[in-house]
Amino acid sequence: MEATTALALSSSSLATARRSPEKATAASLSLRRFSATTSLHLRAARSPALRSHQSPFQGWRRRGRAGGLVVRAEMFGQLTTGLESAWNKLRGVDVLTKENIAEPMRDIRRALLEADVSLPVVRRFIESVSEKAVGTDVIRGVRPDQQLVKVVSDELVQLMGGEVSDLVFAKSGPTIILLAGLQGVGKTTVCAKLAFYLKKLGKSCMLVAADVYRPAAIDQLTILGKKVGVPVYSEGTEAKPSQIAKNGLKEAKVNKADVIIVDTAGRLQVDKAMMNELKEVKKAVNPTEVLLVVDAMTGQEAAGLVSSFNDEIGITGAILTKLDGDSRGGAALSVKEVSGKPIKFVGQGERIEDLEPFYPDRMAQRILGMGDVLSFVEKAQEVMRQEDADELQKKILSAKFNFNDFLKQTQMIAKMGSFSRLIGMIPGMNKVTPAQIREAEKNLKFMESMINVMTLEERERPELLAESRERRKRVAKDSGKTEQQVSQLVAQLFQMRAKMQKMMGAMQGKESPDMDELMGSMKAEEQSAAGTGRRRRKYGNLRQRQLDAMRGFRRR
Numbered sequence: 001m002e003a004t005t006a007l008a009l010s011s012s013s014l015a016t017a018r019r020s021p022e023k024a025t026a027a028s029l030s031l032r033r034f035s036a037t038t039s040l041h042l043r044a045a046r047s048p049a050l051r052s053h054q055s056p057f058q059g060w061r062r063r064g065r066a067g068g069l070v071v072r073a074e075m076f077g078q079l080t081t082g083l084e085s086a087w088n089k090l091r092g093v094d095v096l097t098k099e100n101i102a103e104p105m106r107d108i109r110r111a112l113l114e115a116d117v118s119l120p121v122v123r124r125f126i127e128s129v130s131e132k133a134v135g136t137d138v139i140r141g142v143r144p145d146q147q148l149v150k151v152v153s154d155e156l157v158q159l160m161g162g163e164v165s166d167l168v169f170a171k172s173g174p175t176i177i178l179l180a181g182l183q184g185v186g187k188t189t190v191c192a193k194l195a196f197y198l199k200k201l202g203k204s205c206m207l208v209a210a211d212v213y214r215p216a217a218i219d220q221l222t223i224l225g226k227k228v229g230v231p232v233y234s235e236g237t238e239a240k241p242s243q244i245a246k247n248g249l250k251e252a253k254v255n256k257a258d259v260i261i262v263d264t265a266g267r268l269q270v271d272k273a274m275m276n277e278l279k280e281v282k283k284a285v286n287p288t289e290v291l292l293v294v295d296a297m298t299g300q301e302a303a304g305l306v307s308s309f310n311d312e313i314g315i316t317g318a319i320l321t322k323l324d325g326d327s328r329g330g331a332a333l334s335v336k337e338v339s340g341k342p343i344k345f346v347g348q349g350e351r352i353e354d355l356e357p358f359y360p361d362r363m364a365q366r367i368l369g370m371g372d373v374l375s376f377v378e379k380a381q382e383v384m385r386q387e388d389a390d391e392l393q394k395k396i397l398s399a400k401f402n403f404n405d406f407l408k409q410t411q412m413i414a415k416m417g418s419f420s421r422l423i424g425m426i427p428g429m430n431k432v433t434p435a436q437i438r439e440a441e442k443n444l445k446f447m448e449s450m451i452n453v454m455t456l457e458e459r460e461r462p463e464l465l466a467e468s469r470e471r472r473k474r475v476a477k478d479s480g481k482t483e484q485q486v487s488q489l490v491a492q493l494f495q496m497r498a499k500m501q502k503m504m505g506a507m508q509g510k511e512s513p514d515m516d517e518l519m520g521s522m523k524a525e526e527q528s529a530a531g532t533g534r535r536r537r538k539y540g541n542l543r544q545r546q547l548d549a550m551r552g553f554r555r556r
């Protein structure tokens with residue numbers, strides 16, 4: 001019952017905020033605390049770094065090429081901090097206006113420029129966010145600062161390409177992936193990482209060593225190929241790259257490989273010879289994908305490179321490496337907008353498994369560091385219609401919360417995700433152990449089975465059950481429970497009413513409730529035997545009406 005109580009209250013505070021934002025200070029304060037705690041709990045649960053009291057971004061590591069020194073980089077930390085100051089300026093604001101977003105927008109602009117996002121991209125971004133933030137599509141129940149987070153988040157996702165851009169596979173014959181890029185960006189490493197990733201998808205791969213200028217590159221690829229368990233085709237350093245690629249493709253066809261990945265030579269900077277060579281290789285094998293590997297740490301320069309490679313040889317996308325060492329984020333944010341080509345993968349470490357598809361939405365959430373709050377509020381709104389929330393609040397305040405409402409709440413919990421995930425979101429409930437959660441889930445099912453056999457009238461007016469032993473006996477018999485268990489359920493509903501009223505009163509009035517204290521007292525209430533002096537002393541006048549009802553019920 002505790003979780004249901006807390007959930008009902010959080011929904012109700014949403015309703016208060018929606019109906020009269022100016023009066024909802026206590027309710028929104030409570031929701032704000034709720035949201036902040038939610039974010040923390042979820043991030044802590046997901047991130048091993050946070051579990052040990054670190055920022056979730058502090059766990060990223062980069063090992064320098066030469067020294068083997070471990071450098072910690074806070075991924076996009078700078079940008080996240082910059083954006084935070086924008087949200088903070090909107091605290092206490094009721095609605096977003098052209099005037100009150102001016103300063104936060106300046107902060108966002110500054111944060112993006114400091115993140116090394118190119119100026120035209122920043123301009124377009126700011127324009128679009130400002131327009132949408134002040135526009136009509138207000139998200140009901142979400143505070144203005146959270147609303148701006150949502151608009152910025154959506155725009156960031158769009159900026160980075162919207163959807164994840166999957167690898168394209170050839171319809172027949174081997175899929176050919178040609179990798180290009182400047183020296184030292186991580187091409188050879190990406191060859192092996194990509195093969196490892198594709199192997200996990202069940203594809204057989206072959207690597208082709210077409211970097212003939214750096215002899216060590218062939219050895220490096222051979223070693224990596226062994227490590228990943230994929231064959232490497234090479235002809236030494238004498239043959240022409242286009243010929244090696246062609247022969248490699250023949251070999252792949254004989255071996256029935258699903259995918260071949262061609263490693264090409266890099267240069268220190270873009271030059272004609274490199275471009276011509278790439279064009280020849282491309283002509284020789286007609287690749288399914290031509291991916292440019294760029295180093296995230298070069299910021300907007302990486303985006304410029306994607307653009308010029310695309311103009312020169314025609315590419316299908318980019319792979320952004322060394323994201324683990326990038327504290328700014330300019331490359332991730334600029335590539336698609338500047339070049340029109342999507343980022344398909346990101347490398348975030350030196351290990352073979354440190355390559356993953358680029359998900360614009362996940363990246364936006366990382367940048368904002370607030371995704372969990374928004375997704376929870378959205379989810380809550382999705383399942384809790386405004387009218388239901390208003391209705392529930394009215395019922396709580398007039399002590400009419402009944403078994404139908406109780407069922408609705410438990411069904412809502414089911415819709416919102418697992419009980420265990422939800423319980424972690426409720427302030428004061430975070431200390432609940434997994435065993436207690438399992439127990440609570442079992443209890444809810446247990447209670448539901450009794451409610452399901454009640455008549456509609458009994459569900460509507462629990463007093464009927466409190467007043468009639470016959471009714472309780474019937475419910476016990478039909479649900480296969482004992483009469484005592486039914487009595488306990490009815491008593492619990494009255495306790496829940498009292499508790500909710502107390503919390504709602506606090507939310508609407510002067511102070512926001514201390515969830516820890518309330519949860520504690522709720523537990524104490526359950527532990528103390530019904531009708532004892534301790535129980536009456538503890539709850540006194542506040543619950544007089546409920547106690548009267550319960551006393552009447554016990555006497556029967």
Ligand SMILES: Nc1nc2c(ncn2[C@@H]2O[C@H](COP(=O)(O)OP(=O)(O)OP(=O)(O)O)[C@@H](O)[C@H]2O)c(=O)[nH]1
Binds near residue numbers: 181214322346354
């Ligand atoms: N931290 C980190 N290091 C990476 C990543 N990808 C590659 N590296 C490192 O970057 C260095 C260069 O990688 P290579 O794969 O040799 O680069 P390359 O582009 O093939 O270099 P050339 O053959 O000289 O053109 C190596 O030390 C890699 O371990 C990454 O995502 N994160």
